[in-house]
Amino acid sequence: MIALLVPTAAQAAPGAAVPGDTVTLPVRDALAQLPVRGEDRSGYERTKFKDWADADKDGCNTRAEVLKAEAVIAPEQGAKCTLTGGEWYSPYDERYIHGPSGLDIDHLVPLAEAWDSGASTWTAKEREAYANDLGDDRALIAVSATSNRSKAGQDPATWMPPAAGYRCQYATDWIADKTRWGLSVDATEQAALGEVLDSCPDVPVTVTPAR
Template structure:
């Protein structure tokens, strides 16, 4: 499910079928290869990390209501879990595989919903110039591969770091992680640092079919 979401979102960004200011609709385009991610990475604007002045998580309002006493967190837990049980539409049980650290988790309270591109990282790479409504769109983006259920411990270890400073301990996920990161940054027109770009390129080198 997650791989399909990544590939479809990447195809939409590359094709230009969905402009960056339009976050409505579902991704339905055909899958793209890792080479497309590398090409997209080369198109990202390279810049130094911006200032954290004025940053607060409150400037990225989340989690949005999705109706019936549910919110975006519930939606992601339901999407990413197996044998999920609901009370109303609140997730109360299930089983989750945390891609970051290969952990299997059976208690939803032990899972975090990670922002693939952390909110603080987005602020440093262009979101400081947005209004709060656009920042809320970013923080609640269910269409791009921006939200993923992972173990709380791995999410806390990641913090707000970019791939030059933190990578999942599960190297098998590096290809997807890099593709997801690039797709999100490209769609939202966020910049990358030189070190971040180099790290992403290295991670794409782990994708199947790429040369070592």
């Protein structure tokens, strides 16, 4: 979401915002306000993030909800929210994917990276909320399985989308997602994001903190 607002005092410090507040500021300022810390992956296990929940109990889990929301041609929905047919656009590698089987739902900031950046101290419920974040459409994205598995748990210092034209959006959304969840960056990640943003408009981003 892009909006042009004059930041209030609360908006000037995203880390101090209360969940449910709205924070809007230029993306370069948002990057500058992310805390810079070293990262430690010790203790990480994917099972510590319970993903693909069915929070609204409608029979469709988080993966299915994202697929339905992001389809460019809607799939057919059968029993137990089984999806068939449909078409999706994978912005990471500029590919159209027919049928859901060729897609992964990418956590924009991977679960392992979130763990490194602060989620290791969260409760199990907070990690589940992160893994199933449907409250911000930047958090989860349907992409080709090939591109998602190439990315794995990497941050922008070691992986950026192959589609060069998408990198400004990717860096901006990464910063927004880390701001939303109060996550830190490490020094090499911060430098890599800054290098990408040097070639991008300094767009304002709007974030609703989740915790």
